[in-house]
Amino acid sequence: MSQQPSAFPSSRGEEPTLSSDSDAGLPHPARPSHLALPAQTTASPAGPTAVPKPLGPAGAPQQPGLTLFNSATDEDALAALLACCGSVRWAERVAAHRPYPDVGSLLAAADEAGYDLAPADLSEALADEYPAGPHPDAPQGTHVARALDAAHAAYESRFGHSFVLHLDAYAPEEWVDEILTGIRLRLNHEPDQERVVSAEQLRLLARARLRQTVAGPRAATTAPWPGARTAR
Template identity: 35%
Template sequence: MTLDEFNRWSPDEARDALLACAHVDRWAEEVAAGRPYATVEDAVEAALTTADPWTDDEVDSALARHPRIGERAEGEAADASMSRSEQAGVDTSDDDVTRRLAEGNRAYEQRFGHVFLVRAAGRSAEEILEQLTERLGNDAETERANAARNLREIAALRLKGMLTA
């Protein structure tokens, strides 16, 4: 889709497309309501500004749509397709990496109560494991802020990709 197409869509169509970037109703509605955008960069900036801050409930809503790192998102929904693309660089053919990711994901979820989230696009499995190990040492407040920041980064990357496809 192009920026011009996005700008011409109905509010509901734009909102639905934005929900694939981050499943946060208020955010999608506000970004859609801000149209028309002059440039893709303007749309991405509006998305980032509107997402900062997200409430705890909004972070939970967005996190619920993300699979564990190293696990493929199921289904044909746009957000599942985006997630598979983002995690394409995570090599799960290495049994040791797969095991360490699974163990780290379990430990993280037990400690923080939600999936470990990191912007996977452009990162290797080793880089992601390093982030996971490091972030397991965080307190809950710090980690909540990290999750929200990563969700914003992912939403911005998804929106930019969607508008330049």
């Protein structure tokens, strides 16, 4: 896949996942009835492109990032989606349903593709993830890095892939505690149970990254997380 620069800001961030401590370690309930957007970037979109403003179903202006995503080449759309989730099949399914009338429809398609990941697709996506790390705005120290390194090493030794955790619901200073707590709890899982939990956390991560991807130029000002993935 070529690595041409894209007009889209990227939205790939650190790896998080577990909505709350009470959910940690529980399988997700029953399923309901990566434009060359590399990982997160602080660069501005390439060039002063004139972006049309089509209207959504309710007459609301469509987000510029969604307009770019809808009109991108297949290659660029796949690159942007792979920056959100490393499964090629997931990216191909989401890209195939363009154009999307609104962001909600795009996220629903991403969720549907995430629920349908085959075991090989999930393994591919997890292999492309970086372990969750501290928020860049939170105080850090050598002891924090050592604790995280040891916890991630234990997790990867048991399950063979990076620990992923969606942390958007937590304040920056809470991330390290949530990561360490999540790893401690999930180390008790059997491998099959942990794959179920990891798949749900991966879906939440892909959804959050995709939402940021199509949020428009403002998303480009967001600093990347330490675990931000680079473009393929």
